[in-house]
Amino acid sequence: MDYEFINSFKKPQVQNNWFLDLNPLSKLNIILILAIIPIVVKRWEVSVVIILFYFLIAAASSRLKQFSKVYVRLALLIGSLLFIMRAMFIPGEDVLMKIGFLTITQEGVDHGLQFATLVVAICGALVLYSVATQARDLMLVLEKKGVPHTATYVILSSLQSIIDLGNMSKLIMESQKARGIETEGKVTNRIKSFFPILGPLFLGAISNSEEKAIAMDARAFYAPGKNTHLRELRPVSLSEKSVLILINLVFVGFIVWRVVG
Amino acid sequence: MNCISVKNVSYKYPYTEGFALKELNYEFEKGKCYGIIGANGSGKTTFCNLLRGMIPHFFEGELTGDVFIEETDVRNWDSNLLSTKIGYIFQNPFTQISGIKETVFEEIALGLENLGMEKEALIDRVIEVVKLLKLEQLIKKNPNNLSGGQKQRVAFASIIAMNNDIIVIDEPTSQLDPESTAEIFSIINLLRNQGKTIFLVEHKVDLIAEYSDEVIVLKDGQITLSGSTQEVLSNMDLLQMGVMLPQASMLSYDMQKANKQLDSIAITKSQVIEQIKQRVGV
Ligand SMILES: Nc1ncnc2c1ncn2[C@@H]1O[C@H](COP(=O)(O)OP(=O)(O)O)[C@@H](O)[C@H]1O
Ligand SMILES: [Mg+2]
Numbered sequence: 001m002d003y004e005f006i007n008s009f010k011k012p013q014v015q016n017n018w019f020l021d022l023n024p025l026s027k028l029n030i031i032l033i034l035a036i037i038p039i040v041v042k043r044w045e046v047s048v049v050i051i052l053f054y055f056l057i058a059a060a061s062s063r064l065k066q067f068s069k070v071y072v073r074l075a076l077l078i079g080s081l082l083f084i085m086r087a088m089f090i091p092g093e094d095v096l097m098k099i100g101f102l103t104i105t106q107e108g109v110d111h112g113l114q115f116a117t118l119v120v121a122i123c124g125a126l127v128l129y130s131v132a133t134q135a136r137d138l139m140l141v142l143e144k145k146g147v148p149h150t151a152t153y154v155i156l157s158s159l160q161s162i163i164d165l166g167n168m169s170k171l172i173m174e175s176q177k178a179r180g181i182e183t184e185g186k187v188t189n190r191i192k193s194f195f196p197i198l199g200p201l202f203l204g205a206i207s208n209s210e211e212k213a214i215a216m217d218a219r220a221f222y223a224p225g226k227n228t229h230l231r232e233l234r235p236v237s238l239s240e241k242s243v244l245i246l247i248n249l250v251f252v253g254f255i256v257w258r259v260v261g
Numbered sequence: 262m263n264c265i266s267v268k269n270v271s272y273k274y275p276y277t278e279g280f281a282l283k284e285l286n287y288e289f290e291k292g293k294c295y296g297i298i299g300a301n302g303s304g305k306t307t308f309c310n311l312l313r314g315m316i317p318h319f320f321e322g323e324l325t326g327d328v329f330i331e332e333t334d335v336r337n338w339d340s341n342l343l344s345t346k347i348g349y350i351f352q353n354p355f356t357q358i359s360g361i362k363e364t365v366f367e368e369i370a371l372g373l374e375n376l377g378m379e380k381e382a383l384i385d386r387v388i389e390v391v392k393l394l395k396l397e398q399l400i401k402k403n404p405n406n407l408s409g410g411q412k413q414r415v416a417f418a419s420i421i422a423m424n425n426d427i428i429v430i431d432e433p434t435s436q437l438d439p440e441s442t443a444e445i446f447s448i449i450n451l452l453r454n455q456g457k458t459i460f461l462v463e464h465k466v467d468l469i470a471e472y473s474d475e476v477i478v479l480k481d482g483q484i485t486l487s488g489s490t491q492e493v494l495s496n497m498d499l500l501q502m503g504v505m506l507p508q509a510s511m512l513s514y515d516m517q518k519a520n521k522q523l524d525s526i527a528i529t530k531s532q533v534i535e536q537i538k539q540r541v542g543v
Contacts, residue, residue, distance in 0.1 A: 001388070001397045006366065009384060136363070153361060160360035160405060211356040214315070218349040219359065219419060220375040222341040228377050230370045230384070 012234040013137075019061040023236045024138040026244050028129065033251050035125035038118050040258055047117035051075070054124045063131045071127045079120045086112030135159055137233060149227060153216070165201060172197045263329075264427060264458050265289040265312055270326035272307065272316055281307045283482045285326070291426075294449075294459040296473030296490065298466060300503030304482040305462045306351075309431045312460055314343040345376060348425035352432045354412035357419075358404045365407070365415050366391070366400040372423045390422045394448055410441025417448050428452060429460045446472065470494050470507040470528040478502050495526035509533045 014021050022030075034054070038047040058067035092107025139152035176197070266289065272282040281304050289295060289312075297305050310316045317324045318340035328335040330343065351357065362368040369390060373383045391400055396418055399407070404415055413433060420428065430449065434442040446468055452459055453472065463469050469476060469490070476493040478486040480502045486493055493499070495510050506514075512533060513526040523540075527533040 001391065002401060005401055006384060006388065009366075010380070136361070153359075156361040157359070164360070164405070208353075208356050211351070211353055212360075214319070214349070215351075215357045215416075216359065217315075217319070217344045219372040220345040220423060223345050223375050223377070224339070224341055225377045227375045228373075228379060228383065230367055230374060230380065232380075 009230050012232050014234055017061050019057060020063075020132055021234060022240060023233065024133045024141050026236065026240055027133055028138075029244060030247065031125045031129045031132075033247065035122050036251075037254075038121045040255060042114060042118070044113045044117040047114075047121040050121045051117070051124055054128045058128060058131065061132050066131045067128060070131070071124055074123055074127065075120045078123060079116045082119055083112040083116035086115050136231075140229060140231060140233060143229075149221075153221070157212075161205065165205065168204070169197055169201060172200065263288050264291040264331060266327075266329045267311070268327045268329075270311065270324070270328060272311060272325075273323040274307075274320065275322040277322075279482075281482050282311065285484055287477065287484065287487065289458065289460075291458050292456045293474040294453050294461060294472055296469035296476040297460060297462045297479065298464070298469060298476060298504050299479035303479040303503070305479055306431055307482070308479060309349070309351075309429045309460065309462060312427075313347045313349055313429050314338055314340060318343070345423065346425060346427065348420040348423060348428040350413075350416055350420055350428070350430045350433055352435050354409045354416060354436060357416040358407075358412055360405060363403055364400060365396065365402050365404050365418075368404040368415055369396075369418045369422050372419055376423065386422055386424075390418050393451060394418045394421070408441075410437050410444065413437060413441065413445060414448065417445065421448075421452070425457070427458045427460075431462045432464065433461075435464060442468075466494060466505050467507045467509070467529070470509065478504060491528055494528040 019027070034050055038050050054071070055064065055067070058064045087104055087108045088102050090105065090108035090111045091103075092105030094106035096104045096106055096109065098104070135156060139147075139156055143149055143152050267285050267287045270282060270285040271280050273280045285308075297308060299305050307316070310320060311328060314328075314330060314335045316322070317336065318338075330338060330347075335343075359368060359371055362371060366387060369387050370383055373386060378386070391397060394414060394417065396414060399411060399415065404412065407415065413436075417433075433449075434445050437445065442465075449459065449461065449472055459473075461469070461473060473490050475488060476486075476490050477484055478493060478499065485502050486496060486498060494507050495513070497506070497514070499506055507528050509527045509529050509532060513523050516522055517526075523533070523536045525536075527536060
């Protein structure tokens with residue numbers, strides 16, 4: 001029996017990284033501020049700085065690989081799409097070029113750049129938070145703050161059922177392929193082979209949910225009294241609290257200065 | 262002492278025509294293992310729901326007659342308390358895994374967390390159950406990625422950890438391979454030896470013959486046969502109720518037909534072996 005593993009539950013769960021080990025709500029607070037700054041400032045340079053800052057934080061919490069893997073693709077896709085849409089359709093005086101019926105203006109480009117970097121920066125906050133925080137840690141804190149554990153259960157098990165659905169559809173696709181149905185190659189083939197699996201997939205998920213409720217009931221899910229937690233997180237240190245308060249004060253000051261100034 | 266008594270109970274699911282359980286009467290004693298058999302749709306699962314108080318607390322519909330759980334009318338039980346009192350394990354290994362825990366160790370702890378057990382005691386209890394069920398190799402694994410048989414063992418561990426006196430087990434091995442089935446039945450045997458009251462629904466009558474003290478046969482929601490395992494499982498009428506006889510009983514009857522009958526109708530393999538040994542004198 002792996003007692004080292006078992007004994008790890010007797011102490012707070014830590015990953016020995018200053019950012020990852022911050023309280024999930026502290027991380028949320030910091031990342032929210034990072035996401036709000038470009039909304040308030042509305043300059044593409046600021047958004048870009050914030051985006052670079054995300055990479056810095058991701059690297060500092062040794063999550064650079066996971067973060068980049070998701071974020072770079074997402075940012076390029078959303079960013080270029082939004083930029084092109086805006087740049088092509090926003091009217092203006094300063095015409096840069098004409099392609100057929102499209103007129104591209106300096107105003108359009110400026111606006112596109114600002115809007116695209118803003119949205120990309122906001123997406124970055126989401127991605128960064130999701131790679132730097134485990135959902136179960138956030139739920140644990142929320143439960144301690146009084147959120148009912150039925151709510152946290154629903155969220156956590158929904159996340160798991162997304163994974164399950166993915167695995168299940170892979171399985172069904174494989175058996176389709178084994179039966180000689182084309183599941184690869186042309187996009188139309190893929191879509192054609194995908195639709196028939198949706199029925200069984202979702203019917204299965206629905207019919208399982210009553211059983212799941214019964215199973216959780218058998219695990220005393222609705223037992224009267226307060227539940228305990230096997231895992232525990234590090235208590236929020238005084239320094240973490242003070243730094244957070246300081247950051248929030250500076251941020252509020254900054255907002256007030258922007259609004260008044 | 263009676264732990265559950267069922268008196269004149271009939272039950273109809275909401276929005277259905279016929280009764281799923283009809284005029285049931287039975288006294289269940291503490292510490293015994295009751296085998297429940299019957300064809301598909303005969304009402305076995307419904308009966309389990311009745312014994313656990315899910316009827317009438319979770320399933321609405323029409324319930325007549327009385328069910329007493331530890332001398333208290335089921336209607337007067339707090340349903341949330343009842344579910345902590347009577348353990349339940351069923352067919353589908355996949356829906357019994359919570360889906361919110363990342364290791365088997367934490368999965369087994371979930372019920373105890375819900376019961377509000379303090380951490381030190383909780384960890385000790387989980388270790389105890391892991392050792393009992395020999396799950397040492399699994400504790401660090403993700404429960405969502407286990408095989409069906411492994412999941413079912415974890416489901417057993419999770420329920421056993423809660424230390425209920427009564428455990429209802431509904432077709433625990435119908436989706437498992439023979440090897441996992443044997444593992445599950447060795448767990449059921451452990452529970453028997455711990456003096457738990459067990460209700461076991463199982464199609465494999467040979468296993469019922471080995472493990473239960475009494476057997477109840479359901480047909481169309483009625484108890485058509487009941488009593489000691491020996492009596493019930495050696496009764497040819499079972500075949501009319503959509504239930505197979507144990508292989509040993511069949512063999513005993515075959516030998517009877519061939520005019521080579523044994524001293525009595527055997528229901529388990531070891532009984533047959535014993536009787537044949539006596540006959541040939543070894
Ligand atoms: N939730 C339900 N609602 C309505 N009818 C049900 C429900 N569950 C079972 N039944 C019906 O009750 C009868 C007994 O079913 P069940 O107890 O599941 O049988 P068994 O477990 O022996 O196969 C069947 O006719 C079935 O269709
Ligand atoms: Mg059933």
